[in-house]
Amino acid sequence: MKVAVDAMGGDSAPEVVIRGAVGYLKNNNDLSIVLVGKEKEIKKEFKKHKIDFPGNLEILNAHEKVLMRENFFSYWKKREKTSIKKALDLVKHKKAQAMISAGNTGAVMAIAKTVLGTLKRIERPALALMVPTLKGQSLLVDVGANVDSKPKNLVQFALMGKVFLESVIGIKNPRIALMSIGEEEAKGNELIKTTYNILKSMDINFVGNVEGRDVYIGVADLIVTDGFTGNVTLKVTEGVVDVMLSLLKREIMSSIVARLGFFLIKNSFKRIKKRMDYSEYGGALLLGVNGIVIIGHGGSSEKAIRSAIDLSKRFIKENVLDKISKEIERIHKQGRFKELSYG
Template identity: 40%
Template sequence: MTLTVAVDAMGGDVGVGVTVPASLAFLDRHPDVKLILVGLPDLIESELKRLGRAPGEQLTIHPATEVVGMDDSPQSALKNKKDSSMRVAINLVKDGVAQAIVSAGNTGALMATARFVLKTIPGIDRPAIAKMLPSMNGTTCVLDLGANVDCTPEQLLQFGIMGAMLVEGVMKKPNPTVGLLNIGSEEIKGSDNVKQAAELLRHSGLNFVGNVEGNDIYHGSVDVVVTDGFTGNVALKTSEGLAHMVATFLKEEFTRNLLTRLCALAALPVLNRFKKRVDSRRYNGASLVGLRGIVVKSHGGTDSLGFRCALEQAIDEVRADVVRHTSEHVGQQLARIDAAAAAVCPKI
């Protein structure tokens, strides 16, 4: 069967100016994959013509008459834009026409629409946003990154299960290690929710190593870091801000005078390798895990390279059959901790 990905061609800050070139670059690397560009046909065809390409067997256009704006509320997008490129692309996954959807559109609207159309995997209360972040040992999967501000201990447990299944399937890491983000590694630290979640994770059958701190994300101490969406989003945005500041400082220092410019020229190979390793575009693509379909969210302001990497993330999840893999394990894991959950958190 040909692997097919639906692309919300209108989503993001730029729309077809990024999604179409990225799709073409992706197909050049993956001749066994089919992409469906969903959106306003005239705009998509115009961009293809500008790039000297045309629709074909590997690249087709599926019409949609509306676009979800970056400032549209999730409720408005869900209720009033039923023929948006985002909604139509998600419907293609629901109908089995595509195995995944990638969008750089409004995050809240994408989460709300995907959850309404695709539904969650049995045993999962809420989907979460999971992202692979660079670390000293490769990558670390962190979730949730903003979908769920307040989380119960059981939901944090579910995030741990989903994150572990994602890493196991996509990164090919059997029995990945899982840590719970906290203000210290000691068991006595943290809120009641975090302490109860830690107990549930210890009895889950996952390879739970205990509490971890923010610096463990980039140390690569664990494969999966579990947290609520509020904390996770703050940690992510802080990291992005720090990376931008470091890059700015380096540029300022290397361009300060003629001597520093000469030093920069000598160090250029090292700087280029460093830039590539920390380039956020190469880690673009956050997974909306817990749904009955693969949904990948690209950063709205990314360029063609970043969106292509989000497409890579989607096809990796399709090939790993992440949804089925997660569905099979969720029931087993949750059943295993039922008795322990009753004893540890009797009021939940």
């Protein structure tokens, strides 16, 4: 197995990416990694920090990198020379089985769709992210790939997420829910109501609608939504967590008694923080493209990079792309969903 890693992607690239990749290879000799990026910068980091160069690691030079907040028109002009494009080319030409980047999310999605294309019958890729819940974790799809979606897209998101959960996470017959403004079947806009009727008629474990407040409770293993709603949900959550941590820190520092109390329950807070830490989950999956693509958080740590690599390995081992294609084809052949009812 070989994984292409964008060495230039992320707020602390290339150092953190290099350390994450090298750290993973120290304990895993059944996989090799290609660091794609500015070769001189990468080698300089190895020398500067005295990092040993593993035998199952190689470097592929790329003259350009996409900045984290670079706009579409800017990176699109130079895309052919970027580390993102070079890494995706390796996947396209079967020289790597997966690609990982903690870089500009929009750039990775746009270039990946152009380079790899989509799986047969998949109209639009979706970003899928594992999120922590009171009962473990759930998969939220879509978290930002599509601002506008049709019922057909949401149905495909559900099927792709189902295959991932069954194959990689090991959840048999996962509970699938649709995000809406109420639990009742009649709640929601036309997109949600139409999608609800389609999912309800399918031979999947569809548990109905869930509201935004239910995402982190664990009422479903897979929550399906359009990319606009999913992304807003994610960003609101990040904001609330940041505010709560700031308020908590302020209260702890407000008195000696508060500090003493925190000291007594410090280990409990550490466990909670670990559960909420995105680095535990590696990154978001770009489901639906004809290749394995994992997009990490811009602030990814070494641990997050290692987690992303491990996730990609599990994805490869379970042959998830082929399983997704077969599931989509199976539903298509049933003939129950003509284009008009499919959206």
